[in-house]
Amino acid sequence: MALHALNTTHRASGNILASLGRPFLSAGRFLSELGRLFRDTAVAIARGRFSGAAVIKQAYEIGNRSVPFIAITLGVLGLISVYQVATQVAQIIPDFSMIGAAFIQMMVREFAPTITGLMVATRVGSGIAAEIGSMVVTEQVDALRMCNADPVEYLVAPRTIASAVMVVMLTAVGVVFATFAGMLVGKGAFGIPYNTFLSLQLTGIGDVAIGVTKALSYGIAIPVIASQAGLATTGGSAGVGWAATSAVVNTSFAVIVIDFVISALAFLVH
Amino acid sequence: MSIADWTVAPVGRATNYVLETVGGASMILWRIMRALVPPRFDGHETWRQLDRVGVRSAPIVIVTALFVGAIMVIQTAFYVNKTGATSLLGYGVGFTVFAEIGPILIGLMFSGRVGANNTAELGTMVVTEQVDALRALAIDPMRYLVVPRFIAMMLMLTLLMVLGDLFAIIGAAATAQGLIGLDWRVLIANLIESHLLDELTMGIVKAACFGVSISCISCYFGLSVSGGAAGVGRATNNSVVANATAIFLIDFLVGWLYTL
Amino acid sequence: MIRFIDIHKRFGSHVVLDGVSLDVDQGEVFYIVGMSGAGKSVLVKHLIGLIRPDKGQILLDKWDVTWLSEAELYSVRKSCAMVFQNSTLFDAMTVVDNVALPIRKHLKLSAGDVRDMALAKLDLVGMRKAADQMPAELGDGLKKRVAIARALTLDPRYVIFDEPTTGLDPLAAAQVDDLIRTLKAQAGVTSIVVSHDLRSIFSVADRIAMLYQGKVRIDGTPDEIRASEDPVVRQFFSGDPDGPMETT
Numbered sequence: 001m002a003l004h005a006l007n008t009t010h011r012a013s014g015n016i017l018a019s020l021g022r023p024f025l026s027a028g029r030f031l032s033e034l035g036r037l038f039r040d041t042a043v044a045i046a047r048g049r050f051s052g053a054a055v056i057k058q059a060y061e062i063g064n065r066s067v068p069f070i071a072i073t074l075g076v077l078g079l080i081s082v083y084q085v086a087t088q089v090a091q092i093i094p095d096f097s098m099i100g101a102a103f104i105q106m107m108v109r110e111f112a113p114t115i116t117g118l119m120v121a122t123r124v125g126s127g128i129a130a131e132i133g134s135m136v137v138t139e140q141v142d143a144l145r146m147c148n149a150d151p152v153e154y155l156v157a158p159r160t161i162a163s164a165v166m167v168v169m170l171t172a173v174g175v176v177f178a179t180f181a182g183m184l185v186g187k188g189a190f191g192i193p194y195n196t197f198l199s200l201q202l203t204g205i206g207d208v209a210i211g212v213t214k215a216l217s218y219g220i221a222i223p224v225i226a227s228q229a230g231l232a233t234t235g236g237s238a239g240v241g242w243a244a245t246s247a248v249v250n251t252s253f254a255v256i257v258i259d260f261v262i263s264a265l266a267f268l269v270h
Numbered sequence: 271m272s273i274a275d276w277t278v279a280p281v282g283r284a285t286n287y288v289l290e291t292v293g294g295a296s297m298i299l300w301r302i303m304r305a306l307v308p309p310r311f312d313g314h315e316t317w318r319q320l321d322r323v324g325v326r327s328a329p330i331v332i333v334t335a336l337f338v339g340a341i342m343v344i345q346t347a348f349y350v351n352k353t354g355a356t357s358l359l360g361y362g363v364g365f366t367v368f369a370e371i372g373p374i375l376i377g378l379m380f381s382g383r384v385g386a387n388n389t390a391e392l393g394t395m396v397v398t399e400q401v402d403a404l405r406a407l408a409i410d411p412m413r414y415l416v417v418p419r420f421i422a423m424m425l426m427l428t429l430l431m432v433l434g435d436l437f438a439i440i441g442a443a444a445t446a447q448g449l450i451g452l453d454w455r456v457l458i459a460n461l462i463e464s465h466l467l468d469e470l471t472m473g474i475v476k477a478a479c480f481g482v483s484i485s486c487i488s489c490y491f492g493l494s495v496s497g498g499a500a501g502v503g504r505a506t507n508n509s510v511v512a513n514a515t516a517i518f519l520i521d522f523l524v525g526w527l528y529t530l
Numbered sequence: 531m532i533r534f535i536d537i538h539k540r541f542g543s544h545v546v547l548d549g550v551s552l553d554v555d556q557g558e559v560f561y562i563v564g565m566s567g568a569g570k571s572v573l574v575k576h577l578i579g580l581i582r583p584d585k586g587q588i589l590l591d592k593w594d595v596t597w598l599s600e601a602e603l604y605s606v607r608k609s610c611a612m613v614f615q616n617s618t619l620f621d622a623m624t625v626v627d628n629v630a631l632p633i634r635k636h637l638k639l640s641a642g643d644v645r646d647m648a649l650a651k652l653d654l655v656g657m658r659k660a661a662d663q664m665p666a667e668l669g670d671g672l673k674k675r676v677a678i679a680r681a682l683t684l685d686p687r688y689v690i691f692d693e694p695t696t697g698l699d700p701l702a703a704a705q706v707d708d709l710i711r712t713l714k715a716q717a718g719v720t721s722i723v724v725s726h727d728l729r730s731i732f733s734v735a736d737r738i739a740m741l742y743q744g745k746v747r748i749d750g751t752p753d754e755i756r757a758s759e760d761p762v763v764r765q766f767f768s769g770d771p772d773g774p775m776e777t778t
Contacts (some may be wrong), residue, residue, distance in 0.1 A: 068284070069511060076518040080525055081523060084370060087529055102349070110345050117379055122510045130503025137499045237397050237499035238621075241390020244506035248382035249330060256337045256375070263344045264449055270348075312635075402580055403618040407612065407680070408604040414635075470767045484660075 006089075037156065037228050044150070044157040052156035061125050062159070063166030070170050071177045074112065078103075078178030081111070086192075087108050096190060100197030103182055104175075109207040112174040114259045117218035120167055121251035125226040128159060129247030132230025133240040141231070145236045151231065159223040167210055167219030175211075210266050212250075215259045222251045272401060293510055294494065295486040301412050302420050302486070311417035318423035327383045327401075328509045335372070335434035336380045339441030340449075342366050347450045359452065360460020369469035370385055373476040374521055376434045380480070381513040385488040388419060389509035390493025391504040401493070416489045424481030431477035435470065468528075476524045483516040531576065531720070532688065537586035539572055546572050547583070550746030554737075559714055559721045561731050564741035565766070565775070570724040571615065573741070574690045577722070579603040591689070598724055610638065610688040611681035615696065619665040619673055626652065626661035629680045629700070633766050636684060651679040655709065671702030678709060689713065691723040695730050703727065707734045726771060732756075740766065743776070 006176035045051060086099055132155060135141050141151050179198070229247040233239045305311055346362035366372075371500050392415065395401050439461065443454035491509035495501045532554040538549040545568040554560045564734065575581040576588050578704050579595060588595045593606055619628050626775065628649035652658045656673040661776045665673055674694060681689055691710065695703035713719040725731055731738060733750050739749040740763060746756060748763050755767060766772030 017488050047349075069515065072515055072519045073487055076522050080370065083522075083529070084525060089367065106345070110341075118333050118375075119514060122378070122382060123507070126503075126510050127508040130500075130507050134500040135501050143359075205417075237502040238390070238394040238501045240503040241394055241506050242387070244503050244510075245383070247387035248386050248510050249379070252382050253330065253334065253378060256334055256341075260341050262339045262342075263341055267348065267449065268345050314634075318745060399614050399618045400620055402575075403612075403614055403620075405600070406614075406762060407608055407635075409601070409632065409635050412670055519587040 021101050024236060025071050028175040031238035032112045033232075033262050034225065034228050035045065035160055035229075037152070038224055040152045041156050041224055044153045049150075051154075051163065055161050058159045061127075062120070062163050063073060063169060066120060066123055066166075066170055067173060069123055070116055070119055070174050074115060074174035075181040077111065077115055078107075078181035079185050081106075081178075082161040082182035082187065086186065086190045090190070096186070096200075097196055098202075100183070100186065101199035103197075104179055105191040105202040105207055107133065107175050108203055109115055109210045110259075110263070112178060113171045113211045113214035114219065116171045116174040116224035117215065117222070117255040117259075118252055119166065120163070120170065120218065121222050121255050122248055125222050125247045125251035126164065126197045128226035128229040129233075130240055130244040132227055133233035134244035136231060137236055137240055138232045148267075156224065156227040159227065160220060163223045164216055167213040167222070171211060171215040205270075206266075210262065212214040215260060217262065218255050219252045221258060225251045225254055274375050277477035286368055291487070291490070291508075294490040295483075295512075298416065298490050298493075299486045304416055305410075305413050305417045311421075315414060316418035316421055317330060319418045320426065323384050323419070323422040324346045324429065326387075326428040327380055327426070328433065330379055331430045331434050332437045333375055335437035336444075338371060338375050338434075339438035339443075340445035341388045342371060343445045343450065344437075346515075347446075348525060356452070359462060360448070360457050360462075361464040361466075363457070364439075364461045364464050364466045365469055366436055367442070368466055368473045369525075370521070372435055372438055373480070374433065374471045374517060375419040376431055377427070377477065377480040377484075377517045377521075378514060380423075380430065381484050381488075381517060382510060383424075384423060385484045385513045386506050386510050387491040388423075388485070388488040389495075389506045390502055391521050392489060392497035393505045395457075397498055397502060398497045398523070410444070411493070416493075420482070420485040424478055427481035428477045428530060431474050435473065464523070472524065475528075476521055479520050479523050479524060482519055483520055484513050486514050487516060491520060531591065532720070533587075533589040533772050534573065534576070535587040535589070537573065537588070538575060538584045539569070539576075539581065540584060546666055548687055549743075550586075550724060550741065550744070552746060553737050554720060554722060554747060556616075557714060557720055557727075558716050558736045558740075559710060559734055560722065561723045561743065562737045563726055563738060563766070565726065565729055569744060570741055571692050574612075574692065574722055577690060578607050578612060585761040592775045593693045597750075607663075608684050609686055610690065611684065611686040612690040613674070613681045613694060615692040617677055621665055622662055624662050625668070628665065628676060632680065632683045639692060648679075650767060651683055652676070654682065656705075663688045666678065671698045671705075674698065674702070674706065675709075676719050678706070682713075685717070686719070686722045688722065689719070691721060693724055695725065695727045705729060706730075710734055728767065742766075 055150070067168055080098065082103060085103070086096065089096065089099060143153055144154060183197045186197045187194060226247040229243045229250065233243040294523050342363050343359070346359055346366070350356050350359045350362065401415070404414060439458070443457050447454040447459045448451040488509050491505045491512070495505045499503070534550055534552045537547050537550045551567075551575060561575065563572050572581060576583055577590060577595060579598060583596065588597070590606060590610060594723075595603070595606055598606065603752065618630070619625070623631070626648050630644050633644045638647045641713050645739070649658055649661060651748050651776065652661055654677055657672065657675050657679060660668060660672065660676070665676070668676070694710075698706065710721050711734055713721060723735070735752055737749070737751055738755050740747045742762055748758055748760060756762065758764065761774045765775050
């Protein structure tokens with residue numbers, strides 16, 4: 001049904017005001033439902049009402065199983081960045097000594113958390129939405145409620161905790177892989193010695209704090225938003241597909257917005 | 271479980287999976303090419319897809335671009351302040367947005383919005399036998415479903431990249447003015463002086479390539495769904511992961527080719 | 531006419547068809563019956579090349595359909611249409627556009643003529659009023675009628691109906707039966723109907739074949755079936771849960 005509703009572009013030809021207002025109304029409703037889920041999740045976690053085993057399982061699912069994906073994407077990002085920047089620098093001032101230091105700093109404070117966040121949003125966001133969505137469609141979530149198990153405590157809370165921790169760790173992994181790849185390209189294509197590249201000179205505790213804050217925020221936002229999409233699924237296989245899609249879009253967008261907010265705050269504070 | 275089960279088997283499985291995906295998506299690309307020369311595909315459907323793909327993704331691309339421009343200004347400003355080279359702000363922002371971050375982020379957003387939706391839609395059609403119904407009506411699903419989406423995605427992503435670049439600059443200028451205190455006119459002037467035409471075109475070429483990869487990969491995963499609602503969900507998940515990986519790899523490839 | 535010659539088909543380790551041979555004559559209404567999962571849908575999908583057999587041959591008129599390529603099958607599919615179990619209308623377009631799609635793709639007519647022809651087909655099934663609605667707005671019985679209209683657009687000589695009355699209320703089911711009879715009487719269409727709706731079977735069929743455990747258990751006219759002494763046949767057609775039939 002949802003897919004059908006999206007396919008009809010001009011059927012409801014109301015007046016301009018209504019069609020302008022409608023997206024705001026539905027956005028408002030969406031945000032308030034999301035807010036409620038955040039609050040319920042926070043309460044569930046604070047009360048300790050979740051299963052440790054479930055957290056471990058989710059941590060494995062979210063963290064360990066994303067490592068290859070993160071390794072490849074951030075490794076390639078490292079390759080690209082160093083290659084492009086070094087090429088540019090070579091044309092302007094052929095001094096490569098700071099490239100490594102600047103690269104590592106940028107990775108830690110901006111690119112590693114955000115790209116890792118986007119990758120997790122993509123893989124885990126759609127995965128959670130698809131998983132919970134099919135549970136909704138096959139009435140397993142209703143069955144949970146009948147057994148007096150709260151879906152938020154049972155499904156959402158473990159994933160949130162696991163994700164918060166794992167995204168931070170995945171970000172660290174990402175920094176390592178990106179730096180490693182960048183270092184190889186630096187030496188291989190531009191002759192930058194490994195020691196020169198691996199310079200933590202520019203990377204301060206502030207950068208690490210920013211990176212960790214971003215990663216933590218992404219880690220918390222992604223599973224809640226994705227679970228929201230999953231729990232709101234209606235309409236069979238079309239609905240599940242749509243839930244996965246909207247989860248990817250919403251979580252990715254959330255990552256970018258959070259990135260902006262934290263970056264702006266960090267800038268203003270400096 | 272033996273040692274081999276732990277070490278060799280997962281690598282073998284992963285390799286299989288990668289080869290299957292690359293092979294499957296390539297097959298789709300090949301069949302699309304065959305259906306384009308000579309061009310025999312459903313024009314009506316193509317129009318419909320252009321509308322859906324383009325119109326539906328424009329808002330998210332625009333808003334993403336605004337934020338991307340803003341973020342890049344903040345990050346670049348940090349360095350510029352340190353080194354005092356404020357005139358490099360326009361260059362730094364323009365370079366990163368046009369050539370790298372813009373294409374990657376817009377590509378990722380597009381892959382999420384359009385790619386996932388496409389896989390979900392085609393997957394649902396497979397599961398509800400609509401694809402078989404098309405074949406039973408002697409209508410080629412490749413010409414009717416896949417090629418229109420391919421054309422729509424390639425065209426639209428290229429156009430949206432241009433649109434995205436524009437709005438990224440707007441976001442950058444607004445942030446420069448509001449947050450950093452740099453007059454937006456100075457930023458724009460800087461940008462124009464930086465002669466970033468090469469970077470701009472590279473970004474657009476990347477967008478076209480992403481359009482090809484996103485459409486082929488998302489159609490491949492959509493058409494090979496099995497297993498009901500859960501299968502559609504899984505396929506959508508796998509599709510976005512594969513698309514994201516492809517985006518990074520293509521980004522690297524195009525970037526490297528450009529420097530040759 | 532149609533001939534299934536010694537069809538074998540398995541999915542993984544599950545043997546679905548184990549040497550099925552059937553003949554269908556021109557103008558017949560031929561019912562293929564059996565329990566769920568007995569292979570009825572699998573068998574008829576061989577006719578239009580949606581499934582290929584592991585062994586055996588399928589002949590449709592002058593064509594040996596068994597290993598024709600997709601491109602070659604298009605001519606076959608214009609002569610032999612299929613109405614799917616779940617109606618499978620295209621969600622993204624209106625009822626009349628659903629029916630008009632094959633017309634648009636295969637006949638060179640103007641847009642107006644295409645729509646007129648589609649409306650005429652909808653008339654045949656009594657669905658003209660719903661022409662501009664979306665499939666999601668219709669109930670199952672109505673969707674089934676539209677699916678039938680769509681199958682009839684190219685005036686096929688054979689129509690396969692995959693469980694046409696399953697899930698329909700008795701009135702809607704009777705209307706579908708009526709339509710099948712009318713097709714035979716007025717257009718000489720050969721109908722192959724997959725079903726386990728006993729009431730429809732005995733009121734419409736010229737001949738009935740029952741699949742059981744991958745083989746043809748019995749193949750004959752309704753009278754011959756009713757007179758059968760085979761305990762499995764008797765159990766199935768009486769709908770008795772107790773008996774020699776293995777249900778898993």
